[in-house]
Amino acid sequence: MSKSGSLLPDLANVVRGACMGAADVVPGVSGGTVALILGIYNRLVIAISRIDVKLLSLIRARRFRDAANHIDLRFLVALASGLAIGFLVMTATMHFLLTTSVQAYCLTLAAFCGMILMSAVFVARNVRQWKMATFVATTIGVVVAGSMAFAKTPSSEGIDPSMVYIFVSGSIGICAMILPGISGAMILMLLGVYLHLSEIPHLLKAGEDIPNCLVTIAVFGSGCLCSLILFSKFLKWLLNSYYDVTMATMCGFMVGAVPKLWPFQKDLTPEIAKFQHKQFELFMPELGEAVPVIAIAVIAAAAVFAVDRYSGPAKDEPLL
Numbered sequence: 019m020s021k022s023g024s025l026l027p028d029l030a031n032v033v034r035g036a037c038m039g040a041a042d043v044v045p046g047v048s049g050g051t052v053a054l055i056l057g058i059y060n061r062l063v064i065a066i067s068r069i070d071v072k073l074l075s076l077i078r079a080r081r082f083r084d085a086a087n088h089i090d091l092r093f094l095v096a097l098a099s100g101l102a103i104g105f106l107v108m109t110a111t112m113h114f115l116l117t118t119s120v121q122a123y124c125l126t127l128a129a130f131c132g133m134i135l136m137s138a139v140f141v142a143r144n145v146r147q148w149k150m151a152t153f154v155a156t157t158i159g160v161v162v163a164g165s166m167a168f169a170k171t172p173s174s175e176g177i178d179p180s181m182v183y184i185f186v187s188g189s190i191g192i193c194a195m196i197l198p199g200i201s202g203a204m205i206l207m208l209l210g211v212y213l214h215l216s217e218i219p220h221l222l223k224a225g226e227d228i229p230n231c232l233v234t235i236a237v238f239g240s241g242c243l244c245s246l247i248l249f250s251k252f253l254k255w256l257l258n259s260y261y262d263v264t265m266a267t268m269c270g271f272m273v274g275a276v277p278k279l280w281p282f283q284k285d286l287t288p289e290i291a292k293f294q295h296k297q298f299e300l301f302m303p304e305l306g307e308a309v310p311v312i313a314i315a316v317i318a319a320a321a322v323f324a325v326d327r328y329s330g331p332a333k334d335e336p337l338l
Contacts (some may be wrong), residue, residue: 026125027095027096028092028096031058031096031097031100032094032096032097032100032103033057033100034052034053034058034100034213035096035097035098035099035100035102035103035104036100036101036103036104036107037052037056037099037100037104038052038053038056038097038100038101038104039100039101039102039104039105039106039108040104040107040108041101041104041108041318042101042105042195042202042203043104043108043109043111043112043203043216044104044108044112044130044201044202044203045130045133045134045135045201045203045204045206045207045212045279047303048137048194048195048197048200048201048202049101049195049196049202050147050195050196050197051137053196056115058097061090061093062097062196063095063196063250063253063254064090064254065089065090065093066094066196066247066250067250067251067254068088068089068090068205069074069089069250070251070272071139071249072088073088073089075084077089090124094142096334097141099308103108105204106219109207109215109216109218109219109220109320110220110223111303112126112216113213113216113217113219113220115209116198116213116293117217117293120283120285122255123283123293124281124283124311125280125281125310125311125314127280127281128311128312128315128317128318129314129315129317129318130204130207130279130280130318131276131280131281131315131318132314132315132316132317132318132319132320132322133201133318133321134272134275134279135202135272135273135276135315135319135320136269136318136319136322136323137200137201137322138269138270138272138273139173140316141265141268141272142265142266142269143267144265144267145269146261146262147262148262148266149262151262151263151266152263152265152266153263153266154247155263155264155266155267155270156266156267156269156270156273157266157270157297158270159266159268159269159270159271159272159273159274160268160270160271160273160274161270161274162270162271162274163208163270163271163272163274163275164274164275164277165274166208166209166274166275166278167208167275167276167277167278168278170213171209171210176217177295178214179210179211179214180283181213181234181237182231184211184215184241185238185240185241187205187206187209187211188238188239188240188241188242188245189241189242189244189245190205190207190209190245191205191206191242191245192241192242192249193245193249193253195206195244196249196250196253197253197268200271200272201270201272203222204272204275204279207275207278207279208275208278211319212312213293215234215238218231218234218235218334277300280300281311281315282300282301282302282303282307282308282311282316283298283299283300283301284298284299284300284301285297285298286298286299
């Protein structure tokens, strides 16, 4: 009884990790926000930031128990297990929604737009004092994200990304995944690798291109791991020292990313079967086309509002 009872916190952390993993796959929903809502954000960032010189010295001294306690290993393992489960399940779901048809693709983008815009409102609300520095930071975020939205990427060129590009994308994407409010999946969409990565579970299940899929996973994971270890310390310092400016920049970044997810898109390459190689053109819809898309966006925004309204922590407290 006591033994099974002692596993309950681990099982709870597996579930929390699954929620984070699922959220990280959806552009507009942040795994960092989910961690914040579930009350484990501080513990997560602190645990990751302790992958440091002291940890290496404990391992060299063969003080493995002390090393495990130093980085809260049991917590990280349980969380990572759940995160992997949630990530794989939601990745397969998103791939299906985004590649079934052009109409499903556009409606899914509409949901992403609604989620991102509502999340941007909540991130803006986290800024405790709007002043010149925060407005400048927001503007910079909008400009950078907007530039990325219209920049050429491997997918916009109709080719698969290189392994170097996959590594860099993982390094950048994971930074957003642990930030509350900003979506790592949104960053991967901006970088043009989201559809490419979301196809991997489908290919593995079908037994197709397995060696390349495994290499891609390893390269992407390596980029995430390297950046995660380095970025967690910087994030901890950033949120403690420049909380308002950081939140304002994230808010601008989310608003600037919306053009990339514009839900009214025309397929210019119907002859191409592979969805991530298709070319799309943005267009302004007529009223009849716009109504269902706007309805989906509003419903998605309302879902984000409901999650924040009924389970969010105090908005005026520093994160760390």
